[in-house]
Amino acid sequence: MLASSPFTNQQLLYRSLLAGEDAAFEYLYRLLYQRISGYIFASGGTRDDTKHVVHESIITFLFNLHYEKYQWREEAELATYVVSIARHKWSEMGRQATRIVSLDLTTLPPDAEPMSENDTDEPDFEQRRLLVDQNMKLLGDKCRTCIDLFYFQKKSMQEIAAHLGWANEDVAKKEKYRCLRKLRLLIGLRPWND
Amino acid sequence: MTYDQFDLFDQYTNKTLPDAKRQALEDQLRDDPALRDSLRDYQQFRHSLDAVPLNRQLNRIHDRLAAQGFFDENTSDRPPVPLSSSFRRRRLVLVSSVVVLAGLLIGAGYWLTKPTLAEQTFLTYYQPEPVARGEMACSPGLLPGIQLYRTQQYEPALQQFTALSASQPCVSYYVGLTQLATDQPELAVHSLESALKPAITSPPLIRQKAEWYLAMAYLKANQLTKAKSQLIRIAQQPDQPFRNVAQQALADLSHD
Known part of the structure; x- marks a missing residue:
């Protein structure tokens, strides 16, 4: 599926997301879902939880993109950054629902990078x-x-x-x-x- | 927040603030924490509004992917069923062969169809005119065509535009824009050059946009020298909204 994507490089994806292009959002949606769903299922989540995390993560990511909290780096993959937002969202949901008993570090997506303080201080x-x-x-x-x-x-x-x-x-x-x-x-x- | 401050932040966020005013605001933001807080408050509120249509868009994407069976293919609420080791080995050999073959084919295809630097730069920077703000400065007769263009109905849009007199402001611009979107770069070059002739009195923003899309049309038509000259022209104008992106495109082209 992803191989047929028109997003041949990260910069094109970056610009297309900023322009609100539907194809770019679909590409990111697929990518994020594939990378985060295993992690969520492994810690007791459902498809609905995954959908919720994907939507809220993309919305937060767009805020960071529009207001330059996300600094463009040629070598960084946008999806890696969004995965880190999604991981944080899911942990937050777990804390709120006291549903996640324990998060085993081995279940974390391997490409998730830690979020900075600035990435997490946005309003709900x-x-x-x-x-x-x-x-x-x-x-x-x-x-x-x-x-x-x-x-x-x-x-x-x-x-x-x-x-x-x-x-x-x-x-x-x-x-x-x-x-x-x-x-x-x-x-x-x-x-x-x- | 006063109306004037709101208006300033609105223009800054929409990237419609002229360069000099933007620079002045950014200088002020560096020194004034209260102003930074006000801008932050505005941006968060603004994003809460922008998030409403974005969430609707994501719901539409979700429904589309569900209809395609994407979630069934990519998620499993069931525990995975272990494969027998012999079947797994055979499958591994088969998959490896397919991957190697596909790699060879992709490699060959890439070298045969490798895009030129101009095409690559076009792919990186081109996007159809994204936001419908500002075209009301043109004749109202253009609006039906613009609506069609926005919904990517390029052929009927082109028919609408070409039915209008080319001497009217904005017409050549929108004809060129649509030709570029329909992969007719040589025709787009001609139309956009016409849009920039001094005899045509288009609104300033339309002229600035025409300059940018002409550069894109040159790239698409593989006219690299003309594209560079056009990008330099844009990069040298302090009030050109495409100034920064033109500078980036020039930097990309200079890597050649």
Whole structure:
């Protein structure tokens, strides 16, 4: 399966992930699943657990990729880094559920590298994502549509202004800011003040 | 966080902040821990929003892989069944032979179809125009074609674009972009060169993007000298959003 991948080198994969290309995510998904599933099953996990770990690891990895916490290194394989995130996620899940009795070091994927302090100090993106999804419903129609069009559908502010009947891009940007402030309050984050 | 700060962080994250302002912000970030915290807070919130469609995308990939039987092939909730040693030995010999043969074939294939440096650089740096921000600066008549391009329906997109007058701003750019996506690099070179003629008054961002994709088209068409000149032109412009990536591509090409 992987042999037919168009990702002939790590840099291409890196760029394609940053651009949000579906083929790149599928490639990473396959790779991560293959490398981490044995480890998870060996420590009592299920397919659903593996799916959960894969999704959350890729989401965290994307944060590190976008905000330059992951420093590009020519010789490093991206998947190795994601495996280390996945291993950490699974350990966290185990701690939370007190399900993993003991992690035998021999079951660790051989290519997993230790994570640095910086890789683990992010907020719980899963919890926040669920809160965003739930609280979007509590926003007014225009706010909900504005956030949906910009962040989920990647439309430009000009398109959003035209769609929602706002005078221009500047007005739309201010409205977006106002909507995000409301959303932050709803999900219990520190308020933004003018 | 004030609106102005939010707007600044938004542009910085979207990589639409001009070079000079970006540099000024980065200088400020180095010296101001409170500003760094604000940026971090913005980025984490932003990622919580971006993660919603990303998780949906991952769910779609999961469903697609499940339909292909990927999880049945790659995972087993059952304990492995030991193979008898003789069968295992025969299988090992067979697998080894296949691997050696495949290696020889792949090696031969690689040397026969080894990409040129220009093609390799194109493969590394080319991607279809990824984000739909900014094209509203063009004529609204282009939007149906742009929507088709975004969904990779290149043939109908090309029909939409070519039906418009080439003298209109942006038309030659999108024609060239689509030709490049449909593996017609020589035609793409012609269209993108036309898009950059002084007589065509396209929005500045479109001209900058046309410069970059023209460099990509030269690479794809194996016109290495022209590609290098074009990349140098991009790398020398402080406000060119493709400046950094052009410098990287030039560095890759200089390894030849």
